[in-house]
Amino acid sequence: MKTIQISTTVNGDALETLCAPDETLLDVLRNRLGLTGVKEGCGTGDCGACSVTLDGRLVCSCLVLGVEADGAHIGTVEGLADHDHLHPLQRHFIDGAALQCGICTPGILVAAKALLDRNPDPSESEIRYWLAGNLCRCTGYDKIIKAVQSAAAEMRSA
Amino acid sequence: MRYERPQTATQAAQLLANEPGLARILAGGTDVLVQMKAGMVTPDLVVDIKKIAQIGNIQSEEGGYRIGAAVSGAQLGEHAGVCAQWPGVVEAAQLIGSTQVQGRATMVGNLCNGSPAADSVPALVAANAVARITGPNGTRDCPVADIPAGPGRTTLTKGELITSVFLPARPQGAADAYLRFTPRTEMDIAVASAAVSLTLDAQGRCCEARVVLGAVAPRVVLVAEAAAALIGTHLEPPALDAMVAACRAACAPIDDKRGTVAFRTQVAGVLAKRAAVIAQTRAGAKS
Numbered sequence: 001m002k003t004i005q006i007s008t009t010v011n012g013d014a015l016e017t018l019c020a021p022d023e024t025l026l027d028v029l030r031n032r033l034g035l036t037g038v039k040e041g042c043g044t045g046d047c048g049a050c051s052v053t054l055d056g057r058l059v060c061s062c063l064v065l066g067v068e069a070d071g072a073h074i075g076t077v078e079g080l081a082d083h084d085h086l087h088p089l090q091r092h093f094i095d096g097a098a099l100q101c102g103i104c105t106p107g108i109l110v111a112a113k114a115l116l117d118r119n120p121d122p123s124e125s126e127i128r129y130w131l132a133g134n135l136c137r138c139t140g141y142d143k144i145i146k147a148v149q150s151a152a153a154e155m156r157s158a
Numbered sequence: 159m160r161y162e163r164p165q166t167a168t169q170a171a172q173l174l175a176n177e178p179g180l181a182r183i184l185a186g187g188t189d190v191l192v193q194m195k196a197g198m199v200t201p202d203l204v205v206d207i208k209k210i211a212q213i214g215n216i217q218s219e220e221g222g223y224r225i226g227a228a229v230s231g232a233q234l235g236e237h238a239g240v241c242a243q244w245p246g247v248v249e250a251a252q253l254i255g256s257t258q259v260q261g262r263a264t265m266v267g268n269l270c271n272g273s274p275a276a277d278s279v280p281a282l283v284a285a286n287a288v289a290r291i292t293g294p295n296g297t298r299d300c301p302v303a304d305i306p307a308g309p310g311r312t313t314l315t316k317g318e319l320i321t322s323v324f325l326p327a328r329p330q331g332a333a334d335a336y337l338r339f340t341p342r343t344e345m346d347i348a349v350a351s352a353a354v355s356l357t358l359d360a361q362g363r364c365c366e367a368r369v370v371l372g373a374v375a376p377r378v379v380l381v382a383e384a385a386a387a388l389i390g391t392h393l394e395p396p397a398l399d400a401m402v403a404a405c406r407a408a409c410a411p412i413d414d415k416r417g418t419v420a421f422r423t424q425v426a427g428v429l430a431k432r433a434a435v436i437a438q439t440r441a442g443a444k445s
């Protein structure tokens with residue numbers, strides 16, 4: 001299959017890559033750009049492990065073609081930390097033990113950040129609905145919700 | 159597979175019409191990519207419509223709204239005007255999938271995928287929405303109700319694509335509502351669903367109604383007898399009972415692990431009744 005050249009901005013960096021027309025954005029990010037923070041759980045939009053932002057909107061990268069990212073801005077978990085300074089969400093996930101195996105974590109962090117960017121003070125039920133498309137087989141969700149709440153509180157007081 | 163991203167609907171129609179193999183239109187991709195991944199469809203050509211001018215916009219038109227075919231559920235929910243005028247359509251579209259799916263999924267994709275359980279379709283039919291279609295021979299308008307042809311099929315012909323859906327203006331005292339039953343509260347497919355759109359006159363009497371059921375037949379069902387049961391009433395218990403009976407009589411569902419015929423039929427009536435009362439309350443608050 002003929003590959004296509006695409007230009008995209010990932011976490012603020014302008015990048016060029018080749019990709020096949022039927023390759024997903026998830027595969028392009030992981031296999032061609034080496035951004036392995038984005039995870040594949042299901043490949044069919046059900047688990048949210050592949051969550052990224054596409055021009056500011058939270059999406060499943062497994063449901064986007066790589067070629068659709070041409071000219072777009074992508075945000076992944078690799079863009080959350082400011083060099084050595086973890087994002088408050090990342091710190092609160094570690095401090096609150098909001099992960100076990102960690103495969104859902106990058107997607108949940110990206111999704112939670114997208115929520116807090118829109119709504120700095122979400123209620124518990126708003127957080128639960130927003131994250132309903134991010135499945136976690138390990139934690140039982142409670143610590144995840146608490147970590148998002150405490151990160152949000154810290155960010156509001158900053 | 160070839161990927162094309164045309165700038166106009168006419169170019170898109172030509173690409174689709176000229177493709178000898180299997181072509182797929184790509185809007186949000188939340189059905190298309192899942193089907194490609196599962197090997198259910200292996201398109202020779204994918205036509206991404208999102209770069210067509212205006213297709214991602216919501217525009218006021220004659221007191222109503224023209225919703226571009228690439229408008230996502232999330233974008234629809236952020237539009238205060240549509241939310242105020244067509245709350246039932248918006249709540250139906252926003253039931254589709256998770257936040258991530260909402261960022262991509264379109265109502266037109268939901269319609270053209272052809273699932274009898276598609277959430278936005280009953281609400282669009284209740285709203286008397288009209289699809290604008292571009293094809294190799296030009297542009298035509300078609301009621302959304304006439305687009306589904308059965309599971310996985312539409313009445314669109316080769317080369318045709320929908321560019322927008324028009325939600326008409328509403329009189330004072332009009333509102334709509336959509337409800338579905340799913341085993342889980344989120345991320346699940348409707349076992350039965352109901353949309354009701356109605357208008358109340360100055361005395362609060364129902365003067366116009368459309369009652370539509372989803373997931374209880376191969377196609378969405380507009381139940382004229384159910385609407386007739388509401389018109390001229392204040393939705394008193396006997397009127398609602400007559401509407402529920404008409405809805406149940408119109409059900410011809412499948413029997414599967416997600417719901418039996420009896421269950422789907424029962425639930426469709428309950429949902430229609432609740433949706434009618436919600437629409438009435440909303441309409442009352444507006445008038």
Ligand SMILES: Cc1cc2nc3c(=O)[nH]c(=O)nc-3n(C[C@H](O)[C@H](O)[C@H](O)COP(=O)(O)OP(=O)(O)OC[C@H]3O[C@@H](n4cnc5c(N)ncnc54)[C@H](O)[C@@H]3O)c2cc1C
Pocket residue numbers: 044045046182183184185186187188189190191192207227253254255256259262263264265266267268269270271275276277278314318319320321345346347348
């Ligand atoms: C995790 C998950 C959860 C879901 N939950 C729900 C749910 O709760 N309820 C529900 O109803 N659906 C659900 N869906 C299905 C899907 O998200 C919806 O049907 C969605 O609205 C499809 O829109 P799309 O823009 O992504 O369509 P696409 O995948 O882009 O297209 C769908 C079909 O429509 C055709 N098409 C698209 N646009 C046009 C056009 N303009 N003209 C002509 N044909 C066109 C395509 O060729 C394709 O056949 C879910 C999907 C996933 C992955």
Ligand code: FES
Pocket residue numbers: 039040041042043044045046047048049050051060061062063
């Ligand atoms: S891998 Fe994309 S949603 Fe599961």
Ligand code: FES
Pocket residue numbers: 098099100101102103104105135136137138139
């Ligand atoms: S920590 Fe294992 S899936 Fe969430």
